[in-house]
Amino acid sequence: MNEMRNKIEELFKNGEIDAVLGYREDPATGEVKAAVFKKDEALDDMVFDGRCVQNLVNYLPTLVARYRKVGIVLKGCDGRSLVTQLVEHRINKNQIVALGVGCEGVKLDGKEADKCDDCATSMSPIADYEFGEKKHKKEPAFSKVEEIEKMSPAERWKFFADYFARCERCYACRQICPSCYCEICVADQQEPKWIEPSAKLSANTMWHLIRAYHLAGRCADCGECERVCPQEIPMRLLNNALEKAVHELFDVRPGTVPDEIPPLVVLSKEDPDTILEGKNE
Amino acid sequence: MQIEKEPKILAILCKWCSYAGADLAGTSRFAYPANVRIVQVPCSGRVDPIMIFKAFVEGYDGVMVSGCHPGDCHYTTGNYHARRRIAVARRLLEFVGVHPDRMHFTWISAAEGKKFAEVCSRFTDKLKNLSGTEKTLARKELAT
Secondary structure, three states: OOOHHHHHHHHHHOOOOOOOEEEEOOOOOOOOEEEEOOOOOOHHHOOOOOOOOHHHHHHHHHHHOOOOEEEEEOOHHHHHHHHHHHHHOOHHHHHEEEEOOOOOOEEEEEEEHHHHOOOOOOOOOOOEEEEEEOOOOOOOOOOHHHHHOOOOOOHHHHHHHHHHOOOOOOOOHHHHHOOOOOOOOOOOOOOOOOOOOOOOOHHHOOOOOHHHHHOOOOOOOOOOHHOOOOOOEEEEEEEEHHHHHHHHHHHOOOOOOOOOOOOOOOOOOOOOHHHOOOOOO | OOOOOOEEEEEEEEEHHHHHHHHHHHHHHOOOOOOOEEEEEHHHHHHHHHHHHHHHHHHHHEEEEEEEOOOOOOOOOOHHHHHHHHEEEEEEEEOOOEEEEEEEEOOOOOOOOHHHHHHHHHHHHHHHHOOOOOOOOOOOOOOO
């Protein structure tokens, strides 16, 4: 942590950055929140530990519009998230100084977050400076997705329908997602109205399917959608299922390789027709 | 809710090959089941998976999408894009519980009227076999 603070101070002094996006511990409440540190500002209450759950990449687009150059503290998952944003040219790499920090897993409600179970990226795949330990853990796995896949179709639908029915369509998942940035979301579109705005099972199903599908090959599994969901809908399951699908179909792991173009943007004449067949056929 | 015996099928066909193939099936008088409702799109690359999702939510028993054979697309590459998108959409639908037999994706050229009729018959038969299983995703709020 001190190592990072010193580096940030040095970067400020050299004029390499104008602001740093990091985590600040509120001295009064002890809460850890995202914060912007500007030049000549004390970095004493800047922290990095298991309480730094938020994905800071979501704040970047507004910051790069305001500052010439912005430093950002990145966990492994946030780093993947940043990669997906850079690939889509939403953020200019020249305006970013990526400060990767070795992450040992974050805590949610007192226990290790679900997203950390199968995570294989302790360090951001994109980092100008690296701090802390870079641990090469296991291969990324999809243990929860595989559990669901063992169920019969009807059981699977029952499982998801129970959750979808609870959705109140607050769109917190959309607002928090760094990759959800369409100017007019398909869910807000009036003509044609693909997704009804009312919170009922059929419309909720449409919303969750299209939300997941639009993130296919782009979602880097930062887990923010699930964290902010007031109804605790397991959206990461859908995201991970598609992550697994694009890995199996196109051998792509979103966010892990800088400059890799999302698989659904490019075409390949070499794709076999067997990808169109059902898995269980 | 009363269980419909005849499955309803939505066929999304591209204008240049598959729709013409369906046309040929008609003019050549190849019989195919009347369960199929056809939607014409300019190219299979136009098929947004939201159309497929919507079809299932609105209560269709099965969805088929067909375009020109790879390499034959009128717009050169539309069907390659479609192939990737539909492959992913299919995985998602299977994951949330749509039976894999309820989706069919294929290539039919303008000369393959016979193939179109065959595909439709086979798909309808498959769906008739599924008549006992639940139509997942289909909306239940409206008594249809």
